[in-house]
Amino acid sequence: MMQETINNQFLIKKDITFLNFGSFGAAVKPVFKAYQDYQLELEQDPVHFITQSGMQYLKESRIALANYIGCHDNDVVYVTNPSYAVNIVAKSFPLKQGDEVLTTNLEYGACDKTWKYYCNKVGAKYIQQPITLPVTTKAFFVEEFFKGVSANTKLIFISHITSSTGLRLPVEEIVAKAKSLGIATFIDGAHAPGQVPLNMQELGVDIYTGACHKWMMTAKGSSFLYIKKEIQHLFDPLVVSWGYDAFFPSDSQFLDYHQTQGTRDFTAFLTIPTAINFMQENNWWNVAEECRNFVLQQAPRFLELLQAKSIAPLNHDFLVQLFSIPINCKEPEKLHDYLYSKYQIQIPVMRHGNQVYLRYSVQVFNTIKDFDNLFNALKEILETTNFIEV
Amino acid sequence: MMQETINNQFLIKKDITFLNFGSFGAAVKPVFKAYQDYQLELEQDPVHFITQSGMQYLKESRIALANYIGCHDNDVVYVTNPSYAVNIVAKSFPLKQGDEVLTTNLEYGACDKTWKYYCNKVGAKYIQQPITLPVTTKAFFVEEFFKGVSANTKLIFISHITSSTGLRLPVEEIVAKAKSLGIATFIDGAHAPGQVPLNMQELGVDIYTGACHKWMMTAKGSSFLYIKKEIQHLFDPLVVSWGYDAFFPSDSQFLDYHQTQGTRDFTAFLTIPTAINFMQENNWWNVAEECRNFVLQQAPRFLELLQAKSIAPLNHDFLVQLFSIPINCKEPEKLHDYLYSKYQIQIPVMRHGNQVYLRYSVQVFNTIKDFDNLFNALKEILETTNFIEV
Numbered sequence: 052m053m054q055e056t057i058n059n060q061f062l063i064k065k066d067i068t069f070l071n072f073g074s075f076g077a078a079v080k081p082v083f084k085a086y087q088d089y090q091l092e093l094e095q096d097p098v099h100f101i102t103q104s105g106m107q108y109l110k111e112s113r114i115a116l117a118n119y120i121g122c123h124d125n126d127v128v129y130v131t132n133p134s135y136a137v138n139i140v141a142k143s144f145p146l147k148q149g150d151e152v153l154t155t156n157l158e159y160g161a162c163d164k165t166w167k168y169y170c171n172k173v174g175a176k177y178i179q180q181p182i183t184l185p186v187t188t189k190a191f192f193v194e195e196f197f198k199g200v201s202a203n204t205k206l207i208f209i210s211h212i213t214s215s216t217g218l219r220l221p222v223e224e225i226v227a228k229a230k231s232l233g234i235a236t237f238i239d240g241a242h243a244p245g246q247v248p249l250n251m252q253e254l255g256v257d258i259y260t261g262a263c264h265k266w267m268m269t270a271k272g273s274s275f276l277y278i279k280k281e282i283q284h285l286f287d288p289l290v291v292s293w294g295y296d297a298f299f300p301s302d303s304q305f306l307d308y309h310q311t312q313g314t315r316d317f318t319a320f321l322t323i324p325t326a327i328n329f330m331q332e333n334n335w336w337n338v339a340e341e342c343r344n345f346v347l348q349q350a351p352r353f354l355e356l357l358q359a360k361s362i363a364p365l366n367h368d369f370l371v372q373l374f375s376i377p378i379n380c381k382e383p384e385k386l387h388d389y390l391y392s393k394y395q396i397q398i399p400v401m402r403h404g405n406q407v408y409l410r411y412s413v414q415v416f417n418t419i420k421d422f423d424n425l426f427n428a429l430k431e432i433l434e435t436t437n438f439i440e441v
Numbered sequence: 442m443m444q445e446t447i448n449n450q451f452l453i454k455k456d457i458t459f460l461n462f463g464s465f466g467a468a469v470k471p472v473f474k475a476y477q478d479y480q481l482e483l484e485q486d487p488v489h490f491i492t493q494s495g496m497q498y499l500k501e502s503r504i505a506l507a508n509y510i511g512c513h514d515n516d517v518v519y520v521t522n523p524s525y526a527v528n529i530v531a532k533s534f535p536l537k538q539g540d541e542v543l544t545t546n547l548e549y550g551a552c553d554k555t556w557k558y559y560c561n562k563v564g565a566k567y568i569q570q571p572i573t574l575p576v577t578t579k580a581f582f583v584e585e586f587f588k589g590v591s592a593n594t595k596l597i598f599i600s601h602i603t604s605s606t607g608l609r610l611p612v613e614e615i616v617a618k619a620k621s622l623g624i625a626t627f628i629d630g631a632h633a634p635g636q637v638p639l640n641m642q643e644l645g646v647d648i649y650t651g652a653c654h655k656w657m658m659t660a661k662g663s664s665f666l667y668i669k670k671e672i673q674h675l676f677d678p679l680v681v682s683w684g685y686d687a688f689f690p691s692d693s694q695f696l697d698y699h700q701t702q703g704t705r706d707f708t709a710f711l712t713i714p715t716a717i718n719f720m721q722e723n724n725w726w727n728v729a730e731e732c733r734n735f736v737l738q739q740a741p742r743f744l745e746l747l748q749a750k751s752i753a754p755l756n757h758d759f760l761v762q763l764f765s766i767p768i769n770c771k772e773p774e775k776l777h778d779y780l781y782s783k784y785q786i787q788i789p790v791m792r793h794g795n796q797v798y799l800r801y802s803v804q805v806f807n808t809i810k811d812f813d814n815l816f817n818a819l820k821e822i823l824e825t826t827n828f829i830e831v
Contacts, residue, residue, distance in 0.1 A: 062484040075487040094452040097465040098787050134703030138680045165681040272705035290528045291555040313524030315662035397488050
């Protein structure tokens, strides 16, 4: 992590030990500048920008994103965040009474809520297949997960990289197997773009959502929804607007339905090409690899200190730029606030089911000093408080 | 319109004759600065801002808005735009087969689409009561509109100020009469906040949505939805997220449901107090009155030039800061582009049903020169092209 010039491209305050890139990412300076420059351009002639020039930029941005994630630009649409995308899909995915959506018990809570809400409406079931932790091999993961399949399974919904547990799941194998069984797949890639390379066409997934404002470092509220052309017609807009039953339809009903949704500041979506350029200029897959190695390198001393067992083998099968350590902690919100207020360490302490996880992220700017800060703080907390029981 | 200091508070390019404040408004400089300052603060510690300090600012902003529109701050929630709000309401408003939603034939097209979509799902009817143009008196308007009421009418949905036709409708009288008939009311105030004073409690309306990014001059994508406390429980979130069946519910389920919806840049919502201060410091209701007078003053020469009949009496009963002139024009999109590219005049030429309207707006910065530009351009267009038939 010695790329001083890259480190200075972030706006995060230097007095914070920022170990939570995972929750909301952080925009790099050229992206932030592009964002605010577009906003100024918008205000200089709102009508022209919103109806014409901005629409052209939006198309160019979508083309850049489509190249980056390996799909046709008419098959991907910008959405505010993956929650929004999951709501589009869950609202319209054709489910009848008795149908099942298969997922894991490691999914993001807001998505679980969405699926339960829409499954309840029609009497479908949301099956949260339990995954044994620690995970061991991809093959075992796939085997265990597919035990949840029944004759009623119509869709598999699964994270590419889980949130609380920070595990990269074997989505390539899962999609392939689902295909062979004739089950549709929807991958929640909230944490994936920018952490791992994506190619929708090679993956062969039916539906995929990813956040750009996390690991792609774009402006907040920029995410995407990819849907395979053959099934796009199933999905109604979440915000019905001019694009529904359009007076002047474009060549893509998918875009008409989901891109047009009333006046908003869509300039966050326009920052994607700047972010992609930034990553390419800085050999981002090398950077990501260094970060992944750093994640593994730091893990043992924290597992030892917290007397915790890793929830995954310490290799790259399941681990990327996040590492979640299971801890015994009754008041995770208070521990988070204590770490932040007393030590200026920003790190999430998350509930998931009955377990609490301390999750660190590694981004290019994180140094050994950040992790020493965390280590020393946790040591002191173990010695002087009751927040964590070991 | 001689307030030179106020005029310089807008970012709109000086070489444009900007006569379309109505479509998307335009932010004033202090608002735009607050917007971008908040965005920088967000990026300096995204986690702290999105989960803590920003939430506090959001609450303060909601309190300022609630004071401005005369309601309790827990009864109003920020939404991106009125289309979003109409979708929340139309998705959840309890309608059964045969029920009717009464509206006019002057509503915003995107809202019509939304209501038709959701009414179709349950077999309810969306009754677009025809309004005779020109409108004459408020009393006649109310009488004609209420002819659309039947025993099945469950909701009245109506614009406070219409879009294509730019008419302020007598919503006070409509709400009062609906109440006496036991019919719920939902007012689409997209164009109202900042053009006319609002007081939800005095108005006694059940549901109201307004855009802040138009005439309140805030950042794009900032609007609100007010729902009377007694019926808030009817409305599910459009984006189901953490606030639904919340682990840590707040004292307002309404806010939990509609405010929490995944990661987004919510700083546009935070600019409302700055905008309200700006308006108060500049005696905005006096400014608005001057603008309304200017609207009326300009009307006759344009009606004469275009050989058009005003769609409302030239007084303040129905007219505020918009004026729509019915014209015979086969290609409104081309006429708009021609006015913009040849004369740098930004003015909408809108289809509504079988009619086309040329609609001008008056904001504080508009001068007699702007209207001379428009007049001379239209004169030349009438003489040299076939865009408008008179």
